Amino acid sequence: MGPLWRHPHDPQRGGTAVADAPAPVPAPAYADAIEAALGKLDLDAKARLLAGRDMWSLPALPEIGLKSLVMSDGPVGVRGVRWTADDPSVALPSPTALAATWDPALARRAGRLLAQEARRKGVHVLLAPTVNLHRSPLGGRHFECYSEDPCLTGEIGTGYVAGVQDGGVGTTVKHFVGNDAETDRFTVDNVITPRPLRELYLAPFEAIVKNAHPWGIMAAYNQVNGSTMTEHRYLQNEVLRGEWGFDGYIVSDWMAARSTAGAVLGGLDVAMPGPRTVYGEALAAAVRSGEVPESVVDGAVRNVLRLAARTGALDGVGPAVAEAELPARIDGHALAREIAHRAFVLVRNERGALPIDPARVRTVALVGAAARDARVLGGGSATVFPERIVSPLDGLTAALPDGTLTYAVGADPSDELTPADQGFELRAVCRDASGAVLGEGSLPGGQVQWLGDDLPDGVAYETLHSVEVTGSFTPRESGEHSFGTRGLGGFTLSVGGEVLWDGVQELGSESDPFEAFFGAPNERGRVALTAGVPVEVSLRHTVGDIADAPLPAVMFSFLHLGPQRDADELIAEAAEAARAADTAVVVVATTERVESEGFDRTDLRLPGRQDDLVRAVAAAQPNTVVVVNAGSPVELPWRDDVAAVLLGWFPGQEGGAALADVLLGTEEPGGRLPTTWPAALADAPVTEVAPTDGRLSYREGLFIGYRAWDRSATPPAYAFGHGLGYTTWTYESLEATPASARVRLRNSGARAGRETVQIYLAPTRDGVGRPRRWLAAFATVEAAPGERTEVEIPLPRRAFEIWDEESGSWTFVPGSYEVHASHALDDPRLAVALDVS
Numbered sequence: 001m002g003p004l005w006r007h008p009h010d011p012q013r014g015g016t017a018v019a020d021a022p023a024p025v026p027a028p029a030y031a032d033a034i035e036a037a038l039g040k041l042d043l044d045a046k047a048r049l050l051a052g053r054d055m056w057s058l059p060a061l062p063e064i065g066l067k068s069l070v071m072s073d074g075p076v077g078v079r080g081v082r083w084t085a086d087d088p089s090v091a092l093p094s095p096t097a098l099a100a101t102w103d104p105a106l107a108r109r110a111g112r113l114l115a116q117e118a119r120r121k122g123v124h125v126l127l128a129p130t131v132n133l134h135r136s137p138l139g140g141r142h143f144e145c146y147s148e149d150p151c152l153t154g155e156i157g158t159g160y161v162a163g164v165q166d167g168g169v170g171t172t173v174k175h176f177v178g179n180d181a182e183t184d185r186f187t188v189d190n191v192i193t194p195r196p197l198r199e200l201y202l203a204p205f206e207a208i209v210k211n212a213h214p215w216g217i218m219a220a221y222n223q224v225n226g227s228t229m230t231e232h233r234y235l236q237n238e239v240l241r242g243e244w245g246f247d248g249y250i251v252s253d254w255m256a257a258r259s260t261a262g263a264v265l266g267g268l269d270v271a272m273p274g275p276r277t278v279y280g281e282a283l284a285a286a287v288r289s290g291e292v293p294e295s296v297v298d299g300a301v302r303n304v305l306r307l308a309a310r311t312g313a314l315d316g317v318g319p320a321v322a323e324a325e326l327p328a329r330i331d332g333h334a335l336a337r338e339i340a341h342r343a344f345v346l347v348r349n350e351r352g353a354l355p356i357d358p359a360r361v362r363t364v365a366l367v368g369a370a371a372r373d374a375r376v377l378g379g380g381s382a383t384v385f386p387e388r389i390v391s392p393l394d395g396l397t398a399a400l401p402d403g404t405l406t407y408a409v410g411a412d413p414s415d416e417l418t419p420a421d422q423g424f425e426l427r428a429v430c431r432d433a434s435g436a437v438l439g440e441g442s443l444p445g446g447q448v449q450w451l452g453d454d455l456p457d458g459v460a461y462e463t464l465h466s467v468e469v470t471g472s473f474t475p476r477e478s479g480e481h482s483f484g485t486r487g488l489g490g491f492t493l494s495v496g497g498e499v500l501w502d503g504v505q506e507l508g509s510e511s512d513p514f515e516a517f518f519g520a521p522n523e524r525g526r527v528a529l530t531a532g533v534p535v536e537v538s539l540r541h542t543v544g545d546i547a548d549a550p551l552p553a554v555m556f557s558f559l560h561l562g563p564q565r566d567a568d569e570l571i572a573e574a575a576e577a578a579r580a581a582d583t584a585v586v587v588v589a590t591t592e593r594v595e596s597e598g599f600d601r602t603d604l605r606l607p608g609r610q611d612d613l614v615r616a617v618a619a620a621q622p623n624t625v626v627v628v629n630a631g632s633p634v635e636l637p638w639r640d641d642v643a644a645v646l647l648g649w650f651p652g653q654e655g656g657a658a659l660a661d662v663l664l665g666t667e668e669p670g671g672r673l674p675t676t677w678p679a680a681l682a683d684a685p686v687t688e689v690a691p692t693d694g695r696l697s698y699r700e701g702l703f704i705g706y707r708a709w710d711r712s713a714t715p716p717a718y719a720f721g722h723g724l725g726y727t728t729w730t731y732e733s734l735e736a737t738p739a740s741a742r743v744r745l746r747n748s749g750a751r752a753g754r755e756t757v758q759i760y761l762a763p764t765r766d767g768v769g770r771p772r773r774w775l776a777a778f779a780t781v782e783a784a785p786g787e788r789t790e791v792e793i794p795l796p797r798r799a800f801e802i803w804d805e806e807s808g809s810w811t812f813v814p815g816s817y818e819v820h821a822s823h824a825l826d827d828p829r830l831a832v833a834l835d836v837s
């Protein structure tokens with residue numbers, strides 16, 4: 001038994017300090033400037049300000065010196081107001097990867113880079129970070145959220161928001177709250193009892209609001225306990241603004257605002273996108289009819305004006321961060337590479353398979369379609385367009401001496417057509433009904449995604465009749481190439497002058513219009529082509545009557561699939577290449593049809609024949625290293641039969657360079673799992689993500705992630721917090737008070753390294769329904785070989801509290817705890833007893 005401690009009444013601040021910068025402070029409130037501006041606006045102008053002017057911005061109001069506020073996704077880059085690749089952005093590793101660094105200071109540097117990108121593109125607010133939880137591995141946007149743990153999520157989110165706002169750019173922490181899966185996301189009513197709602201799902205939002213003072217929050221599509229989130233008075237007005245003191249603006253997720261009075265009275269400030277929204281004229285009318293008090297509209301306008309002042313969009317007041325105070329310029333490519341290697345999680349490394357020793361390994365066989373065509377980010381609104389992508393093949397080719405590397409496809413994760421990419425040179429030509437050209441847009445890939453006013457110069461929906469994607473295709477391989485379409489409406493597809501298809505794709509009676517865009521591709525014909533010989537290609541699309549649609553948009557894709565070789569032959573070829581080399585590196589991956597926004601996953605299997613490929617390569621080559629290129633967990637049924645497994649997430653644009661750094665040992669794989677990795681989907685604690693009769697009960701209560709695995713008889717493949725580096729650590733001593741844990745440890749390996757010290761609390765006896773243990777705090781330390789280091793990690797009071805449903809308040813739980821200083825959840829190195837009262 002330790003001494004009887006009384007917990008000091010400290011703020012809720014979490015365990016790690018953001019080391020490279022002072023703690024964020026709330027930005028100025030600008031009360032006088034806001035009142036002065038507000039006083040000059042009539043009701044119509046105020047109502048107009050609260051509605052999107054278009055897809056990404058609010059109207060300017062020159063009468064008060066207000067510029068148009070521009071918002072953009074988020075979270076791994078800054079797409080800007082055009083959804084095309086002609087305005088590229090740095091693409092950082094996926095949010096799961098950022099969380100795997102367990103380093104809020106690194107997240108802060110990522111945020112600062114994104115602010116730099118946002119400023120370059122004239123963006124005032126970044127639509128990020130996504131801090132919903134990994135309730136189930138099936139969640140379609142799992143890759144876009146940080147972790148299954150609210151403490152880790154809150155700390156990484158705090159660093160990220162602080163960094164973006166250090167750069168004078170706003171954030172919208174999203175999606176408030178309960179958007180933990182995608183199925184029926186517009187309508188689902190998530191039934192969450194108060195305790196898990198507070199202790200899990202609201203907790204990251206609360207930590208970020210209190211510690212990083214975000215300038216915005218995004219209200220989710222879904223309902224929570226019977227009220228849709230954009231109208232949720234209790235959660236938005238009482239909890240977020242009232243209890244937590246949030247002073248930013250609340251923006252709807254795109255098209256999530258459904259009712260004028262309901263939303264504005266429920267606390268929603270801005271309805272996006274526009275111009276057709278429930279605010280604007282409808283809001284002015286609701287005030288005139290007496291349904292909505294004008295004072296409520298004034299409150300929302302104040303919140304938007306405060307955002308404008310903070311981001312420098314309101315003339316006459318200085319922004320929250322003056323030019324002279326902006327952080328020093330960051331090299332985006334270097335940071336993307338650093339985060340990637342800091343995020344890679346080495347979950348298995350037998351016989352020192354990694355790092356590859358160039359003195360001993362003369363030949364490396366690289367295998368896998370994703371090794372050549374890397375999948376560096378997840379799909380949906382999180383998509384940005386990087387200027388370049390370094391694939392594993394590029395990275396290893398650059399890092400290894402000539403003649404060392406061989407490459408074999410092995411197995412393609414997708415046998416479906418995907419948007420035209422490699423070898424295509426395309427542009428989009430827009431014509432009116434007479435065939436006259438209205439304008440042209442460059443098109444680096446075969447995907448047209450023009451939302452709202454985001455049309456090529458000179459083009460307007462009123463006169464737009466057809467869009468032709470046209471250009472040339474130079475095949476990489478000879479053989480039969482397939483071509484196809486995705487999207488609704490009339491299409492004429494030709495290759496080499498031959499019309500492959502001329503028809504109309506209709507929406508099936510029960511289908512969702514988005515399904516035609518995100519859903520299954522349609523193959524329209526095949527053509528035999530010769531490698532290196534270019535052909536002309538064209539896909540003409542007749543657009544329907546869209547000028548009056550709620551969200552005018554042109555969305556369709558020109559699809560392609562290269563020649564399909566016999567799958568067994570490909571696998572045999574890869575196994576042969578592996579046998580002939582000293583080491584094999586197999587990159588396995590998910591596809592855009594597996595991990596994206598808008599749908600959930602139905603299984604965790606690697607698509608295509610990739611499992612067969614790994615088995616065949618491993619049978620041929622004992623030194624087989626598997627790199628998993630996926631944003632969230634996948635089943636790895638062969639994981640004990642290969643020498644090493646490296647989880648690489650969606651590694652961002654520099655992923656291949658970072659991979660070479662780690663495989664060859666220039667850098668250590670620094671990641672620790674931010675989420676438990678199940679061996680099989682059936683073992684995962686929560687697999688229900690689809691509502692029944694419109695409702696999805698979070699019946700598991702507090703028991704998601706490791707909180708649930710700790711009660712299960714089946715162990716996961718890899719536990720929360722797991723990750724091997726290239727050195728070893730001896731934990732020498734642990735002292736704990738209720739306010740902090742002090743850990744001394746020594747780098748007992750042969751090279752310098754970084755360790756993530758994880759502090760878990762485990763109640764010795766529990767009468768209040770808590771999990772067996774939970775993460776209370778963490779910190780990263782660095783040390784040279786043989787060097788000792790010591791770290792004092794603050795323990796937040798909240799770690800000892802539960803949400804008491806009866807009193808509706810946080811309650812401190814006195815009693816006996818064990819404090820664990822751990823390398824991973826399942827690898828506690830030291831424990832001490834701690835009694836608190």
Ligand code: BGC
Nearest residue numbers: 073074127174253254381597
């Ligand atoms: C997503 C948001 C995103 C918004 C704007 C929505 O579909 O849920 O995360 O910020 O679109 O692109």
